[in-house]
Amino acid sequence: MRSVLSLRALPVMLRVGFAEAVAYRAEFLVWILSTTMPLIMLALWSAVARDEPMGRFGQAEFTAYFLVTFIVRQLVGSWASWQLNWEIRQGTLALRLLRPVHPMLAFAVENLGALPLRVVICVPVVAIALLAVGSGPLPRSPAAWGLALVALAGGWLITFCASFAIGSLAFYFDSSLKVMDVWLTLFLVFSGYIAPVELFPPAMRVAAEWMPFRYQIGLPVELLTSAHEPAAALALVARQWAWVGGLGLAAVLLWRGGLRRFAAYGG
């Protein structure tokens, strides 16, 4: 019954999520500024590749890679970890628990509700990317586009599930924010956010392939810039969705176990 109710409520929940994102527009714009690392990396790597390309990356390839990285970063963002950590510590999670909609779904929809605003931010970057490097690097077939979009969805799900799982750790520890800091540090190094994974030294590259971070950002960017043959792309997406399943399961288990410990402090 709960899932049926929740599905019917989805459009209103999404609209309210959007209204909240608009209400916090100043904070939102500051957050956007904090995600401009790919643009800085673009300037840096373009300078490095001015004289000779690095692997398959010349200046045009770096431009395409980092502009798409900026866009993907906007689309796969989730802040459930901070919200959940705060609500568990303050006890305000109680108010979510009283509603007949699973808080995991509620957090997901709130995060997704901000997407239209993020898409608006992405539009000029897309235009600049098309002007700068043309549509050459984009997927060339509907199947390739489909797989890239599946990878994009997978990237968001990994980010959200990891964020929700880490947020749920606040049921067990005093605060889970430091765990999130560790996650973000590893994310910064291994996701392909500051450098394409294929330029990593071999050992780091192997490590990146077995960790979830590359599948948050790197893989969707690689598929949107046609970096892989179809078979390799499919194998990578399968690995990505294994991470989606694993982190989803971890999030659910941590949530369920944590709920028994919830003290609903305050009030």
Place this chain on the structure above:
Amino acid sequence: MILVRDLRKDYRVHQRPPGLRAAARSLFRREYKTIHAVDGVSFEIAPGERVGLLGPNGAGKTTTLKVLSGLLHPTSGEVHVDGHVPRRREAAFLAKITLVMGQKQQLMWDLPPAETFELNRAIYDVPRDTYRETLGELGKLLELGELPARPTRQLSLGERMKCELAAALIHRPKLLFLDEPTIGLDVSMQATIRAFIRRYNQRSGATVVLTSHYMEDVAALCPRVVVVDRGRVSYDGGLDELVRRMRPEKRVVLHLERPVDRADLAALGTVVAHGPAEAVLQVDQAGLHGAVSRALAALPVRDLTVENAPLEEVMSELFSRSRAAAAEAEREAATP
């Protein structure tokens, strides 16, 4: 409607003394203490009842309310609410209840309350016609006016609480759990909220379980009270009966035309208050008639009323007796 049997809820609390050394030690070795927030509470509540859950701070009343609404998992014991086990938080159960916490709000801070109303309509799957009708009724009863259209952060505490109540009742719950719903509100707003809760109960037949430190809330709303102290029920019954049992004496309030001597008042009963224009006497039930007759005959009385002892005093005495009994029990347990 509600059945609670031997409910227990323990918390494991980290304890450390202040200071740098204790902080450093707690990095490696932490000491925990188990707090029995609720320690074997049992009661039943029938449909449509209005019951006050009373007790001093830390008595376990809010914990009990949170267990009843499914927020906390009990350590042990049996809890059934309208056929549901609350900790399972089934959608059908959540759709029947609401919990209003005076110190927490469900309204979205930067959006107008109307957005929260609409969100709740969708989440509880309330048909649009019913929603409009309910909101109309709530708006009239709570005198909401234009409040739902203003951003929540711009509303006063009282205005927020009115909107909070409306948001909590959009789905017409059968069970209202109210945790200090009038805390921090001015006297007139408290009266509005009390009148509203009473009317909602009478109109809808909803069951109301209330905790409050304001005895006016309890006196106005709860014919029955369950007093919880140190996690245990120390009284369960009618409010009038509790007052009679704790303070069988009556208060005689004398409004005087001119000041009188304290000795003249003391001849009639125990003097509780003595002022130039008003005096309060405490008189036992058997001597009430005689004391009133003598006061009217011998003193310059302009007006006279007979009242029960104030509920605050009754509760305070009940809590101090309970604390004394607990201390005695501890002493006995410690004696070899």
